[in-house]
Amino acid sequence: MTPVLELNGVAFAYPDGHQALFGVDLHVHPGERVAMLGPNGAGKTTLVLHLNGILSSESGHGEGSVAVSGLPVTRKNLLEIRRRVGVVFQDPDDQLFMGSVRADVAFGPANLGLKGAALDKRVMDALEQVGMADYADRPPHHLSFGQRRRVAVATVLAMEPEILVLDEPSSNLDPASRRELADILRGLDVTLMMVTHDLPYALELCPRAVVLSSGRVVADGRTFDILTDEHLMSAHRLELPWGFDPRTISIDSLPG
Amino acid sequence: MGAGHGHRLHFHGHSPVHRAPAHLKILALLAFVLVVVATPREWYLAYAGYLAVLVVVIGVSRVPFLYLLPRMVIEVPFLVFAALIPFVAEGPRVDVPLVGGWELSLSESGLVAAWGLAAKGTLGVLASLTLAATTEPSAVLRGLQRLHLPELLVQIMGFMVRYLDVVSADLGRMITAMRSRGVDPRSPRHWPALARTLGALFVRSYERGERVHLAMLARGYDGTLPDHASPGVHR
Numbered sequence A: 001m002t003p004v005l006e007l008n009g010v011a012f013a014y015p016d017g018h019q020a021l022f023g024v025d026l027h028v029h030p031g032e033r034v035a036m037l038g039p040n041g042a043g044k045t046t047l048v049l050h051l052n053g054i055l056s057s058e059s060g061h062g063e064g065s066v067a068v069s070g071l072p073v074t075r076k077n078l079l080e081i082r083r084r085v086g087v088v089f090q091d092p093d094d095q096l097f098m099g100s101v102r103a104d105v106a107f108g109p110a111n112l113g114l115k116g117a118a119l120d121k122r123v124m125d126a127l128e129q130v131g132m133a134d135y136a137d138r139p140p141h142h143l144s145f146g147q148r149r150r151v152a153v154a155t156v157l158a159m160e161p162e163i164l165v166l167d168e169p170s171s172n173l174d175p176a177s178r179r180e181l182a183d184i185l186r187g188l189d190v191t192l193m194m195v196t197h198d199l200p201y202a203l204e205l206c207p208r209a210v211v212l213s214s215g216r217v218v219a220d221g222r223t224f225d226i227l228t229d230e231h232l233m234s235a236h237r238l239e240l241p242w243g244f245d246p247r248t249i250s251i252d253s254l255p256g
Numbered sequence B: 001m002g003a004g005h006g007h008r009l010h011f012h013g014h015s016p017v018h019r020a021p022a023h024l025k026i027l028a029l030l031a032f033v034l035v036v037v038a039t040p041r042e043w044y045l046a047y048a049g050y051l052a053v054l055v056v057v058i059g060v061s062r063v064p065f066l067y068l069l070p071r072m073v074i075e076v077p078f079l080v081f082a083a084l085i086p087f088v089a090e091g092p093r094v095d096v097p098l099v100g101g102w103e104l105s106l107s108e109s110g111l112v113a114a115w116g117l118a119a120k121g122t123l124g125v126l127a128s129l130t131l132a133a134t135t136e137p138s139a140v141l142r143g144l145q146r147l148h149l150p151e152l153l154v155q156i157m158g159f160m161v162r163y164l165d166v167v168s169a170d171l172g173r174m175i176t177a178m179r180s181r182g183v184d185p186r187s188p189r190h191w192p193a194l195a196r197t198l199g200a201l202f203v204r205s206y207e208r209g210e211r212v213h214l215a216m217l218a219r220g221y222d223g224t225l226p227d228h229a230s231p232g233v234h235r
Helices: A046-050 A075-084 A101-111 A118-131 A145-155 A175-187 A200-205 A223-227 A230-235 B022-038 B044-061 B065-088 B107-133 B138-146 B152-182 B190-220
Strands: A005-013 A018-026 A033-037 A060-070 A084-089 A162-165 A191-195 A208-213 A216-222 B093-097 B105-106
Touching: A005 A046, A018 A060, A018 A216, A033 A075, A033 A200, A046 A060, A046 A084, A046 A162, A046 A191, A084 A145, A084 B190, A101 A118, A101 A145, A118 A145, A118 A191, A145 A162, A145 A175, A162 A216, A175 A200, A191 A200, A200 A216, A200 A223, A208 A223, A216 A223, A223 A230, A230 B105, B022 B044, B022 B107, B022 B138, B044 B107, B044 B138, B065 B105, B065 B107, B093 B107, B107 B138, B152 B190
Parallel strands: A033 A191, A033 A208, A084 A162, A162 A191
Antiparallel strands: A005 A018, A005 A060, A208 A216, B093 B105
């Protein structure tokens, strides 16, 4: 089976000489939900920007290769790569810039050439999936933060991506919005990768976790095993919130 | 986030002026301003006529004058400059008697120039404020689109409208943070700190611009917006 994501020896240094990635190998298969964990400055964002070709060995000092469902990330494939890889950025205000929720969700598919009724259907389907269909004609900046985060997810779903990449999906959400987003993400029929510091959220949603530290993958396995490996956790500045112990959670309630 | 609802210049209403097509209003404003600027300064009656036209339009739009008046402070720097001209201009001078036996010597041509600057500026600002008060920013953008202003300029203005609230909320938070640490933004002693805040705001906005661009690229943006919409424009 062709992996959705295939990274081989991806290394990258920014133009100022700062080396962010030192040879990352990673395979993600269809239908998987993977959490990308790591301390601040581990290179997580740099890695995410490689997945849809915003950064690449062509754009900086890098090596290695990225392929999405077998299609290599190169300049001539960029539009198709960006359709296949949907990235939801951390700040919804960066992602929502049109005058209405509908226009914002339509932005991506319209760039892919969709028009008319097909475009409308795509937009409403995506909004339906995140439970925001009733807000289609509202200006995004009048919505609550949790609603804006959900619309941001819809903007990417509307492109019917093969993999959804979320940067810190639970940040700045109140507990109810956080849970609602988890329900939405669990219900999506799409491969998912989320970059997060919210370890209980990773355990709740993702059967598999990858730990990135200092630009290298230092662990890749079951989220439960990684979160309970105290030596690994402390070696890479990962800490569970106070009072949270994965071992006290019943196995049946864990995903996968 | 404290993103404001609506816009500070717009006065909600349903008058004929509000309902008129935006592109016609923009053309009317442009024509009005051009005519005012081209009128010789000495035609004092003509200026009274222009003011009367504006007053009628504002009256029809039912926007209260007290709503427009405080918003005219934007003109103050020009008025200050205009007030200086009679003191520094050359040519024949007139003496204005003041209380207490003093006399003020002013330049005649300077007085006329100051009058011209103040009158033209005030009429232009008042007319523009009337447009802004009766037309939603998004409608102005659509009007400009219909007038075939280059697409890129409309896009840039659209992003400006969209992010004005975000950036001013950013500034508000930064000033609140400064206040909490004992800075009084009104005191000149703290102006250097305020200036650095503005610099930081510029950098933050610039970086946000880059992130927005990344988010657009991630959704297949290739330099042209899809033709169904522009940022900030809702219909």
